[in-house]
Amino acid sequence: MKPTAFDYARPETLEEAVQALGSHPDAKVLAGGQSLVPLMSMRLAAPALIVDINHLPGLDHVTADASGVRIGALARHADVLASADVRRVQPLVSLALANVAHPTIRNRGTTVGSIVHADAAAEMPMVLQLLGGSVDVVGSGGRRTIAADELYVAPLESSLAHDEVAVEAFFPALPAGSGVAFEEISRRHGDYAMCGVAAVVAVEDGRVTSARAGYLSVSDVPTVVDLTDALAGSVDDAALARAAEAALAQLEPESDIHATAAYRAHLAKVLTARVLTAAHDHAREE
Amino acid sequence: MAENTAEKIHDVRLEVNGVTHAVAVPARRLLSDALRQECGLTGTHVGCEHGVCGACTVLVDGRPVRSCLMFAVTAAGSEITTVEGLAEPDGSLNPAQQAFRECHGLQCGFCTPGFLTTVTAGIKENPCPTHEEAREMVAGNLCRCTGYQNIVKAVERAAEIARGDAPAAGPPDGDDGGLEAATGDTEVARKDDASTTGLGA
């Protein structure tokens, strides 16, 4: 199907973009279009005004320093994935991005767009939340930083105001002594996952001081659980089984056409043990 | 479409295969449709129209992109290459096209334009793909005919040809129904075109 008719604005400055968004209650930002255009073609979305931000200057940066990784709103997934600096400073960003769709979709889709689209089946919202990152937005009220914790308010809903443009995402660097891992299961390579889990484990003097896991596609919003207690002793099969149970107690797996709730629960358990093991190994190498 | 009687028409200059096409389109015109309808370049095929099948893949500033997920108005100012623009300046097949022909990497040819654009860019970015990388390169493109084995062979062969370290290939035996389809310009392709336009409309 084809999208319904809409008005089109192609601002050349951020101020113009914010103004255009404010000019209509039913305006939407168009970034990579890899989520929005299919929704419009299927007529699940029919915005009255499209504000195309693809031609704004100075938003396609990908930078990494000791504090973390900064990704501009027009950096495509492929640009972020190609950055060796990103991989070094926060490897979980790269590990997760390799699972976002196919290379062709990644050439156009933006990482910031994915983060504010707030799909619980998407990799980057969950990773932002697990790492305690944030998004900078600019609106008629000026610029503000939204912590990941406050970004995801409901399924497919972020806390951006109607006239706000997300300009940059920030992922904190991986501290020394910490390790990360990511795994997901999907029906076909490149599809949205039926379940995906990422972990961050911190080790000090051979003991786990912190272990957290993030879940995508399990509940209807990206979910993070703290599993430090389960791994506080040693990291062995019994501890991993305890951690997986503890995680599941805080999740509410849902059924859909891709997988039943029971199958999702099973995947969540198995993947939890796998990523905790891998993140723990990674932490000890660091 | 009756919902909007005064739909604004945008004058857009599309740079396609080195030629400027001045087209007048509503903002909602997908790049895939503008290429086929306004530019008359029907080599770009439309299958799913939501980003999954890859048939509509074109190069935008050298990178493979789904033309069904881009509005023509957004594409103004970018260099677009469709399957019609892949052949060498002298008209001979480019390495990806040659390889698909040699390896029998197509049957009906519907998916082929998307594969050829993807592989043309893919072997530029990675001139020596491993078998796994060759598979990954085309993992986002669907083919309902071939079963992919010959397509993956064609990716590896295309890289060989492009590197210039390929042993001269024997001529493909018998009649080569693949040749014209690989250039995106045949009876076969046109028949498919008619049916997809019908589906999409």
Ligand SMILES: Cc1cc2nc3c(=O)[nH]c(=O)nc-3n(C[C@H](O)[C@H](O)[C@H](O)COP(=O)(O)OP(=O)(O)OC[C@H]3O[C@@H](n4cnc5c(N)ncnc54)[C@H](O)[C@@H]3O)c2cc1C
């Ligand atoms: C076949 C296919 C498979 C895919 N598979 C996956 C997958 O496995 N995992 C995954 O995570 N994603 C997947 N995607 C989606 C892809 O990652 C998108 O690129 C991403 O979700 C959205 O980014 P975008 O730049 O394309 O945003 P758009 O589609 O342009 O926008 C999406 C939404 O975010 C808003 N928005 C975008 N940017 C901004 C901004 N800067 N400020 C304010 N609002 C903004 C838009 O208004 C819109 O509501 C897939 C897409 C396709 C077509």
Ligand code: FES
């Ligand atoms: S028609 Fe564009 S991906 Fe299928």
Ligand code: FES
């Ligand atoms: S050759 Fe027929 S769909 Fe690929």
